[in-house]
Amino acid sequence: MSDRLLPLRSLADLTRRRGDAVSTQALAEAAPIVDAVRAGGEAALREYAERFDDLRPEGPLFHGPAALGRALALLPRGDRERLERVAERIRRFAEAQYRALCPVAVPVPGGVAEQRIAPVERAGCYAPGGRYPLPSSVLMTAVTARVAGVRDVWVASPKPQALSLAAAAIAGADGLVAAGGAHAIAALAYGAGPIAPRDVIVGPGNRYVTAAKHLVSGAVAIDLLAGPSELTVFADDTADPGSVAADLLAQAEHDPDAVPTLVTLDPTLPDRVEAELAHQLSDLPTAETARAALANGGVIVVASLDDGVAACDAIAPEHLQLELREAAAVAPRLAHYGALFVGAGAAEVLGDYGAGPNHVLPTGSTARSTGGLSVYTFLRVRTWLCIEDRAAALPLIEDAIWLGRAEGLEAHARAAERRL
Numbered sequence: 113m114s115d116r117l118l119p120l121r122s123l124a125d126l127t128r129r130r131g132d133a134v135s136t137q138a139l140a141e142a143a144p145i146v147d148a149v150r151a152g153g154e155a156a157l158r159e160y161a162e163r164f165d166d167l168r169p170e171g172p173l174f175h176g177p178a179a180l181g182r183a184l185a186l187l188p189r190g191d192r193e194r195l196e197r198v199a200e201r202i203r204r205f206a207e208a209q210y211r212a213l214c215p216v217a218v219p220v221p222g223g224v225a226e227q228r229i230a231p232v233e234r235a236g237c238y239a240p241g242g243r244y245p246l247p248s249s250v251l252m253t254a255v256t257a258r259v260a261g262v263r264d265v266w267v268a269s270p271k272p273q274a275l276s277l278a279a280a281a282i283a284g285a286d287g288l289v290a291a292g293g294a295h296a297i298a299a300l301a302y303g304a305g306p307i308a309p310r311d312v313i314v315g316p317g318n319r320y321v322t323a324a325k326h327l328v329s330g331a332v333a334i335d336l337l338a339g340p341s342e343l344t345v346f347a348d349d350t351a352d353p354g355s356v357a358a359d360l361l362a363q364a365e366h367d368p369d370a371v372p373t374l375v376t377l378d379p380t381l382p383d384r385v386e387a388e389l390a391h392q393l394s395d396l397p398t399a400e401t402a403r404a405a406l407a408n409g410g411v412i413v414v415a416s417l418d419d420g421v422a423a424c425d426a427i428a429p430e431h432l433q434l435e436l437r438e439a440a441a442v443a444p445r446l447a448h449y450g451a452l453f454v455g456a457g458a459a460e461v462l463g464d465y466g467a468g469p470n471h472v473l474p475t476g477s478t479a480r481s482t483g484g485l486s487v488y489t490f491l492r493v494r495t496w497l498c499i500e501d502r503a504a505a506l507p508l509i510e511d512a513i514w515l516g517r518a519e520g521l522e523a524h525a526r527a528a529e530r531r532l
Contacts, residue, residue, distance in 0.1 A: 117389045117403065118360065118374065120382065121410030123423050126373065129408070133337040133476045138323035142294035145320075146327050149298035154305035160295035165242075165270035167290055174305055175277060175288040183277035192278065198466030199251045199282050205468030206259035209487040222505025226496040231261035232333070234308060235490055236300030237285070238315030239269040239276060242292055243367070243401075246316075247279035252470050253315045253485065254283035260490035266307050268296035292317070297324035301332045314485055316472055318367075335485045339475040340369035340408075342430040343460055344449075346420055346442075349378040351435035355456060356381070357388035359433060360409070361402050362461050368404035374411045375423050382411040421445050428477040431460045450479045502531055 149156045154173070161167040172179070184192065216227035237253035240246050250267055257265045267280045270292025280288045289299060289307060297317075303309040313325060314335040325334045343363035345356050360372040374385060389406065393399045414420040421442065424432055428448035436442055439455045446452065450473030453460050464471050472485035499505050509531050516525030 116386055117393070117406045118372070118382070118386060119407065119410045121412060123412055123426055126410050126412065127426060127477075130371075130476060131339070133339040133478065134323050134326045135319060138319040139326065142320050142323035143327060145294040146298040146301075146324050149295050149304065150302040153303070157289075157291055157295055157299045157304045160293070161270070161291040164295070165290065165292055171290070173290055174307075175272065175280075175290065176306070177281070177286065180277050180281035180285065180288060183274050184281040187274060187278045191275065192282075195247065195251070195275070195279055195282050198248070199255050199279075201466050201468045202251055202255045202470070203259055205470075206256045206487045210259060210491075213488065213491065213493075220497075220499075220505075221507050222501040222503070223497065223499035226498070228494050228496060230492050230494060231263075231490050232311035232492060233262070234264040234310045234312075235262045235266075236297075236307075236310035236313040236332075237265060237267045238292075238296065238300070238313065238317050238321060239267060240292070240315075240317055240321075241269040241271050241273070241276060242318070245269070245271070245273045245276050247275040248465055248471065249315055250276050250279035250285075251283055251466065252472055254280060254285045256470060256485065256487055257314075257490050258284045260487045262490050264308065266300065266310070268292065268300055270296070292321070294320045294324035294327075297321055297328060301328035312490060314472060314489060319369075335472060335489050336474050336478065336482055337476075338430075338472070340371060340405075341366040342371045342373070342427075342475050343433065344373040344375060344424055344427050344429040344431070345433045345435060346375045346424050347378065347381060347435040348376065348437055349381070350437045351376075351378070351381060352456065353381060353384035353388045354392075355459075356385050356435060357392055359460055360385070360406070361389065361392055361396065362459075362464075363431070364402035364405035364409075365396070365398035366401075366405070368401050369408065370405035371429075372406060372409040373427065373429065374409075375420050375427075376411065376413055377415075377417065377420055379413050382413065385411075417442065424449070428479040430473045430475045430479065431463070433458070433460050448477075448480045450474045450484050499531075505531070 218225045235257040239249035265285045267285045267288040272290050300310045300313050312333040316338045364372045425448045430450040432449035433453040435456050443454045470485045474482050512528035513525045
């Protein structure tokens with residue numbers, strides 16, 4: 113058993129320790145809650161919110177636009193201005209993403225094939241609030257949904273504090289439900305009280321939120337199955353050990369299951385970072401959580417830059433931060449990550465708190481196959497086919513007849529023949 117705060121590990125050991133995004137236990141515990149809210153609606157939702165989220169029996173379960181507006185109006189001016197500034201950066205980035213996806217029209221024999229883009233109608237945005245309130249997640253999810261053109265946006269967050277309610281107002285949400293966990297996800301998926309069933313549910317959460325998203329994913333789209341937070345710092349001898357330690361602790365304080373990792377070319381850096389971790393933990397209010405998370409992660413010392421790139425790609429972390437002499441040159445060589453932070457100035461926390469790109473990101477190596485939350489999560493790419501000149505469409509029709517019979521689907525062939 114290592115007595116180090118951040119244990120020395122091999123790459124094989126670190127990747128072997130990675131758990132599934134959705135545990136069997138979490139699924140078993142979330143399933144009856146999801147079923148109860150699906151069957152019981154608002155009454156069941158309130159029961160679970162009072163049991164798990166400290167909602168008072170007489171307390172409001174749903175906060176509509178007027179309540180959100182009041183929370184915003186009561187915020188100190190400086191707090192409101194900061195929330196609005198962060199929201200605007202998120203909005204600008206999402207708008208640029210939206211502009212990058214364009215309608216398409218391609219001529220085909222006798223007509224045109226088109227791609228048209230439309231938002232989903234209803235979105236549910238989950239923002240954690242149990243251990244710490246996260247107004248940043250309210251902005252990341254709800255602002256992005258609105259930029260996509262979603263008409264009906266509800267936020268779910270347990271124990272909502274003034275900043276979260278105000279953030280929902282700034283984002284233009286239609287309401288906030290004061291509930292979390294599996295019961296909140298079920299309410300978004302199947303409807304409860306004023307909430308109609310959502311078309312998509314997005315946002316980070318604990319293992320029960322993730323399990324519930326998995327359970328409802330047949331009825332509603334989800335963004336991704338996010339597990340515990342992850343940060344890998346890839347560093348060389350130019351890295352400042354104090355900054356590396358601070359960045360690892362910023363990720364570690366999220367959750368005792370978080371996974372902070374250091375991949376380094378410098379064999380002296382682990383001990384120097386270890387000393388900084390001990391020093392910074394001494395007065396960190398979240399030290400207990402951070403210590404537990406550090407034990408989940410580790411340090412990997414690599415012999416070459418190529419080995420370091422290969423290690424980072426094998427880990428495929430949620431967040432990958434480069435503190436390297438030639439960070440900008442190394443960045444294009446990396447293939448698998450949720451979000452990349454290039455250079456010592458690009459601290460991961462700046463991404464968490466609204467530089468622009470979204471902080472809802474894939475974990476557990478799923479960055480190999482998916483990206484993070486974006487405006488595209490709320491959009492549907494739909495295709496159109498219009499044939500106006502049947503004579504010119506003869507090649508299309510003849511090919512369809514041939515393929516139908518080649519596949520043994522005679523009704524297909526006959527349907528195409530009727531267009532001759």
